[in-house]
Amino acid sequence: MSKGRKVWFLSILSIFFGALLLVSGNTEVKASGINDYIISNKIQPAKIQYREGTFSEWFGYENGVGKPEGVVVHETATPGVNAEQFVTSFNNNWKTQQTYVHAFTDDKETINIHSADYGVWGAGPAANYRYIQIELCRVNGYDAFAHSIANDAFYVASKLIQYNLPDIPGQTVLSHHQISLKYHETTHVDPDTYFAAQGYSMDEMNSMISYYYNNLKNYGNVYAEGGNTNAGSNNNGSTPSANVLRVNNSNGNYVPIMALKNDGTFARVTNRALMNNTDWQTDKTKESNGVTYRRVATNEWVDTTYVI
Numbered sequence: 001m002s003k004g005r006k007v008w009f010l011s012i013l014s015i016f017f018g019a020l021l022l023v024s025g026n027t028e029v030k031a032s033g034i035n036d037y038i039i040s041n042k043i044q045p046a047k048i049q050y051r052e053g054t055f056s057e058w059f060g061y062e063n064g065v066g067k068p069e070g071v072v073v074h075e076t077a078t079p080g081v082n083a084e085q086f087v088t089s090f091n092n093n094w095k096t097q098q099t100y101v102h103a104f105t106d107d108k109e110t111i112n113i114h115s116a117d118y119g120v121w122g123a124g125p126a127a128n129y130r131y132i133q134i135e136l137c138r139v140n141g142y143d144a145f146a147h148s149i150a151n152d153a154f155y156v157a158s159k160l161i162q163y164n165l166p167d168i169p170g171q172t173v174l175s176h177h178q179i180s181l182k183y184h185e186t187t188h189v190d191p192d193t194y195f196a197a198q199g200y201s202m203d204e205m206n207s208m209i210s211y212y213y214n215n216l217k218n219y220g221n222v223y224a225e226g227g228n229t230n231a232g233s234n235n236n237g238s239t240p241s242a243n244v245l246r247v248n249n250s251n252g253n254y255v256p257i258m259a260l261k262n263d264g265t266f267a268r269v270t271n272r273a274l275m276n277n278t279d280w281q282t283d284k285t286k287e288s289n290g291v292t293y294r295r296v297a298t299n300e301w302v303d304t305t306y307v308i
């Protein structure tokens with residue numbers, strides 16, 4: 001290639017990339033507004049509340065109990081119904097509606113109603129046997145939407161970390177729309193339509209999830225610096241109720257989970273853990289070798305020395 005042609009070629013290239021930058025720059029200004037708003041205001045995502053729901057179909061994933069492959073992001077498509085109301089409705093109607101998910105979130109709270117160690121009925125058999133599933137409730141207004149996105153992204157990031165999964169959009173984090181395209185068992189396209197109406201997108205959601213995921217991994221906090229160390233706090237400083245434990249491992253990043261064996265002793269669960277400073281509903285207490293354990297899921301127990 002002659003020098004003259006090279007210069008010509010490079011200028012065409014620079015025009016081309018200049019146009020690309022301009023386009024992506026414009027897109028970013030519009031689409032990352034919500035994420036920028038969340039981050040610049042250091043919006044604290046709601047703590048995940050763990051409440052055992054009524055769903056009694058306990059089935060493991062294709063890789064086994066406690067081995068989800070990722071998280072599906074849903075949107076309820078129902079204006080005016082919040083997470084609390086959906087939880088009540090699903091707990092009452094899952095048998096007739098034939099649908100259940102792990103969690104609901106809105107702008108104020110995130111409620112986990114079925115242990116993510118087990119599958120649910122949210123997006124067709126292929127997805128149900130692979131993924132954790134959360135429903136985002138519709139809210140009104142920019143600030144409320146931003147809070148709901150922070151809550152949703154925090155839940156997804158937390159579950160990826162809890163199950164030692166990488167954060168790979170399209171592989172470990174999928175919209176219901178992507179699930180429909182991948183497995184052809186449902187035709188739903190959520191949350192794309194709702195996101196678009198808010199000037200948001202699944203790509204932006206993935207950016208928000210990655211932001212929280214990386215900060216949680218590196219700093220144990222959703223915000224890397226200058227953030228509130230009480231990550232995931234939205235309880236207004238309230239203390240947990242009597243049947244709720246708050247756990248923390250002051251010597252590490254995560255609280256170990258123990259499984260009760262048939263002989264009555266406990267063994268460490270190695271492929272998952274509880275995040276520091278999280279609340280868990282508990283229903284049973286058991287002693288073994290001088291250690292007191294509290295049950296936080298079907299066969300997940302925590303040493304009470306981690307209870308704060």
Ligand SMILES: [Zn+2]
Binds near residue numbers: 074075188190
């Ligand atoms: Zn859906």
